[in-house]
Amino acid sequence: MSEVAKAAARPLMENAQSRRPLGLLLVAIPVFLMIWLVVWPAINAISRTIWRPDVDGNVGFDLSSYAFFFSDRYSLDNLAITLWTTLVCAILLLVICLPIALYLRFSRSRLSGYVQALAILPMFVPSIILAFAFIRVLGPNGMVDILFNAVGLPKIRTPYLTPWGPVIGLVWDNIPLTVLILLSGLGSVANQSIEAARDVGANALRVFRHIILPRISNSILVALSFSVLGIFSSFTLPYLLGPASPEMLGPFMQRTLREVQDPIGAMTQAVIAFGFCIVFGLFYVRSVARNQGK
Amino acid sequence: MKRRTFMMSAAGAAAGLALAPRMSFAAKGTIDWYTGSDTNVLDFWANTVKPAFEAANPGIKLNLVDAGDNAGILAIGERAIAAKQTGTDPQADFFEHSDPLLPAGAIDAGVYANMKNAGLSNYSRINPLAIQSEYSLPYRGSQVLLAYDTAKLKPADAPKTWEELVTWIKANPGQFVYNRPDKGGSGGNFVRRAIHEANGRDPNAFTVSNYTQEFGDEALGKAWKLLTDIAPSLYDNGAYSSGNTQSLQLLSQGVVTMIPVWSDQVLQAIDQGVLPPETGLVQLQDLALCGNFSRSIVIENGANRDAALKLADFILSEEIQGAILTELGGFPGVSWDHVSPALREKFAAIIPQSIPTFPSGKWDAAINDGWYRNVAPNVDRKS
Numbered sequence: 001m002s003e004v005a006k007a008a009a010r011p012l013m014e015n016a017q018s019r020r021p022l023g024l025l026l027v028a029i030p031v032f033l034m035i036w037l038v039v040w041p042a043i044n045a046i047s048r049t050i051w052r053p054d055v056d057g058n059v060g061f062d063l064s065s066y067a068f069f070f071s072d073r074y075s076l077d078n079l080a081i082t083l084w085t086t087l088v089c090a091i092l093l094l095v096i097c098l099p100i101a102l103y104l105r106f107s108r109s110r111l112s113g114y115v116q117a118l119a120i121l122p123m124f125v126p127s128i129i130l131a132f133a134f135i136r137v138l139g140p141n142g143m144v145d146i147l148f149n150a151v152g153l154p155k156i157r158t159p160y161l162t163p164w165g166p167v168i169g170l171v172w173d174n175i176p177l178t179v180l181i182l183l184s185g186l187g188s189v190a191n192q193s194i195e196a197a198r199d200v201g202a203n204a205l206r207v208f209r210h211i212i213l214p215r216i217s218n219s220i221l222v223a224l225s226f227s228v229l230g231i232f233s234s235f236t237l238p239y240l241l242g243p244a245s246p247e248m249l250g251p252f253m254q255r256t257l258r259e260v261q262d263p264i265g266a267m268t269q270a271v272i273a274f275g276f277c278i279v280f281g282l283f284y285v286r287s288v289a290r291n292q293g294k
Numbered sequence: 295m296k297r298r299t300f301m302m303s304a305a306g307a308a309a310g311l312a313l314a315p316r317m318s319f320a321a322k323g324t325i326d327w328y329t330g331s332d333t334n335v336l337d338f339w340a341n342t343v344k345p346a347f348e349a350a351n352p353g354i355k356l357n358l359v360d361a362g363d364n365a366g367i368l369a370i371g372e373r374a375i376a377a378k379q380t381g382t383d384p385q386a387d388f389f390e391h392s393d394p395l396l397p398a399g400a401i402d403a404g405v406y407a408n409m410k411n412a413g414l415s416n417y418s419r420i421n422p423l424a425i426q427s428e429y430s431l432p433y434r435g436s437q438v439l440l441a442y443d444t445a446k447l448k449p450a451d452a453p454k455t456w457e458e459l460v461t462w463i464k465a466n467p468g469q470f471v472y473n474r475p476d477k478g479g480s481g482g483n484f485v486r487r488a489i490h491e492a493n494g495r496d497p498n499a500f501t502v503s504n505y506t507q508e509f510g511d512e513a514l515g516k517a518w519k520l521l522t523d524i525a526p527s528l529y530d531n532g533a534y535s536s537g538n539t540q541s542l543q544l545l546s547q548g549v550v551t552m553i554p555v556w557s558d559q560v561l562q563a564i565d566q567g568v569l570p571p572e573t574g575l576v577q578l579q580d581l582a583l584c585g586n587f588s589r590s591i592v593i594e595n596g597a598n599r600d601a602a603l604k605l606a607d608f609i610l611s612e613e614i615q616g617a618i619l620t621e622l623g624g625f626p627g628v629s630w631d632h633v634s635p636a637l638r639e640k641f642a643a644i645i646p647q648s649i650p651t652f653p654s655g656k657w658d659a660a661i662n663d664g665w666y667r668n669v670a671p672n673v674d675r676k677s
Contacts, residue, residue: 074667135540140530140549161533244474244534245670258365259476259662 042274045267052264065268074245079272081246082232085167089231090224092171093178097223100175101182102212105189123176127169131240134169135160165241166248170234174227181226185219186212218287225284229277249273324355325598325605329390330367331588332538334562336360338622339390347608354601367392374405378595387596388605391588393654394429395502401429407592412603416610419628423648430589433609434618435625437585437649438483441545441560442552442574455580456491460520462552464527469551471529471544474670476662478538483584484554485521485665486652492516495581497650505656514660518668525669534670542568554583561623585649587627625649 049066053059069075100119104112122130137143139160148155159165189212197207235250242248247255249269257266329336336358344356361367370386375397377384384405394406410417410428417431424432440459442452446469453459463470473481493499493513500513525532529550535541541553542560546569555563563569577583590609592602608614615626616637626633 074671077671135543139547140544141547158530161530161535240536240540243670244536245666247666255476255662255666258363259659261659262663 042271045274046271049264049267049271065264066272068265069268069272075252075269077246078249078252081163082249082273083276085163085170085238085248086228086231088167089170089174090228092167093174093227094220094224096171097175097178097182098220101179101186102208104179104183105186119179120176122172122174125173127173127236128240130169130173131237134165134241138165138168160241161243163243163246165243166234166238169237169241170231173237174230177230178223178227181223182216182219185216185222189215218291221283221287225280225287228280229284232277232280233273322597323353323601324357325387325602326357326359326385326596327388327390327605328359328361328367328370328386330361330364331391332559333360334559334622335390335588338617342617342621343609343614346613347605350608351601351604354598354604356605364392368397371397371400371405374593374595375400375403378403378405383597384593384595385597386593387598387602388593389591392430392591394427394589394591395655404594406430407594407599407603409592409606412592412606414603414607414610416607416628419610419632421627421629424587424589424627426587426589430591431606431610431627432587432589433606433615433627434622435585435587435627435649436556436558436623437577437625438480438487438554438583439557439560439575439577440552440583441555441569442576443545443548444572444574446551447574449574449576452574452576453578454576455578456487457580459578460524463524466551467527468529468531470524470527470553471533471535471541471550472554473535473537473541475665477536478541479586480538480541480554480556480559481534482661483586483652485517485661487578487581487583488520489514489517489652489661490581490584490650492520497581497584497652500653500657502653502655502657505660510657510660510664514664515668518664521665521669545569545573557585557625558623565623582648582650584652585625586651587649 050061050063051059052062054062097119100115104116104119107115125133135142138158140158142158145155145158159168193211194207197211202210233250234248235254238248239251239254242251249272253266253269253273256262256269327339329339339356339358344358348355361370367389370384371389371392374384374386394401400406406429408428409431414431420432424435426432440452453462472484475482475485489500490497493516528534529544535544538556538559542555542563544550545553546563557575560569560573560575564571564573590606592599592606596602610628612632612634615628615632616634618624618626619633619637619641630638
């Protein structure tokens with residue numbers, strides 16, 4: 001944040017001594033909800049999976065459910081496919097969204113309005129609708145197959161019910177958020193600095209590498225950590241579009257709890273998923289903290 | 295100051311909203327009804343049973359709630375047990391279809407009403423083969439059969455035994471798909487038919503209470519071998535659709551030639567034009583694919599227990615049992631003698647001689663876990 005902004009923010013706070021309790025009260029509600037609905041269940045899940053009764057009913061420290069998860073080929077395959085899907089989605093999102101954001105930031109044409117509307121559209125499409133539309137378009141004997149067939153092209157193997165199904169769905173679903181965050185990051189790139197670089201003879205690639213990229217690296221980190229968190233714990237798209245096995249942690253957890261009727265196993269999976277998400281979350285918190293330190 | 299007052303009241307209102315759900319009670323005279331079945335069943339209740347029942351019983355209303363799936367029903371069942379312990383209102387009166395043995399201990403806790411002793415005038419009409427427990431009321435049945443595309447497979451060549459079916463699947467790779475056993479009964483009962491096949495085709499070998507780790511591993515292990523054997527010949531080298539509807543979709547798009555289906559769902563799909571009228575239906579003759587009766591449950595400690603029992607009696611009436619045949623495409627839960635003669639004659643061909651069933655309880659969890667671990671993977675689908 002610049003010095004000007006800081007100075008502008010200050011007067012609002014100055015005569016606010018008497019309002020402080022009210023401010024705290026307003027903050028208290030979301031904080032209370034956070035603790036009640038997020039922090040407490042998380043602590044509860046951790047304690048119930050490591051501190052539980054054994055076969056004789058003696059309650060004690062027990063890591064066996066974690067030992068099972070990490071020695072079970074099937075669970076590890078599910079974890080691996082979740083990490084693979086998350087990684088591939090993150091790379092694809094960056095590759096797709098960065099050019100769109102750059103175009104929207106620097107284009108002066110009328111077309112850019114339509115591009116923006118198209119890029120934001122997935123935000124308003126519920127994922128269950130997206131999944132069934134996907135099946136109709138990219139599924140077997142779907143629209144793509146029919147179009148290919150009409151022009152004499154061979155049939156492609158459909159991504160439906162393969163690991164690529166959820167990847168395509170999740171990438172499409174996460175484009176708006178990523179584009180919006182990148183776009184706001186690009187807002188901090190001043191036109192003057194780009195023009196100055198151009199004046200001394202920098203080509204487009206150099207401008208991007210040395211002027212734009214350093215300014216938006218933070219936004220990229222924020223955008224990726226946001227979408228990665230969502231993708232890692234996604235449920236609907238992997239459930240409807242993915243293969244029966246390996247399955248992502250979202251459907252796996254739900255199935256372990258309800259169909260296999262194993263709450264401890266499901267909670268263990270949840271805690272492990274939670275652990276991975278904390279790592280992604282730390283990236284976000286660190287970049288925000290670094291941003292505010294500036 | 296004004297803004298401050300506004301903020302205070304807004305915060306107060308928000309806090310009040312957070313507490314509000316604790317203070318809702320079930321309305322008197324409105325039966326809270328839950329189902330975990332597919333939408334065709336919910337539609338049948340909304341369009342046929344509800345209007346007829348409310349007309350016959352002025353003052354009683356039906357509140358139809360979709361609990362999502364069987365596990366959703368069990369969650370409500372657990373709530374009823376908790377409500378019984380604290381002496382509060384469970385806000386539930388009637389389960390359209392559930393297993394009285396679940397959640398474990400519900401009967402001992404006194405949460406489910408005993409149907410046999412409840413004085414239902416139509417109780418004696420129930421098909422004795424369908425009764426599994428005194429605490430549930432079989433009122434409709436359906437069975438899984440095989441549906442196929444007659445354009446690609448002539449009815450004369452349709453497989454009639456498990457062995458012929460396996461031969462056909464292997465001879466026509468990619469033309470058969472069944473859904474994941476926990477995601478819908480059509481695939482689930484196909485898997486159970488494989489378990490019967492691997493264990494001497496004797497449905498009586500499996501009961502609700504005879505699951506043990508050793509017996510389960512042995513009996514199911516043999517079935518997993520059968521299913522793994524056909525996996526490479528299934529749609530897309532071993533893909534499994536994620537529900538009954540998705541299998542029907544693959545058949546209707548001409549992607550596969552044959553799928554296992556619920557009798558009621560496929561009759562309705564043909565009726566609505568989702569599947570063409572010439573869709574073929576066949577049942578295995580050596581041992582039929584499993585079916586089951588849907589059994590309703592009345593909550594003993596529900597606020598509207600007596601009204602719910604009236605509803606239970608009502609759905610066994612000739613009117614509703616006939617509608618189950620004509621509207622829902624299901625089998626009646628009463629003996630065929632209590633179905634109107636005209637309907638009995640019309641449906642003579644599909645009256646099943648027997649409906650093999652498979653117990654739920656611990657077997658369910660074992661099948662759901664075992665299938666995912668042993669059958670779903672182990673296939674190199676890229677080849």
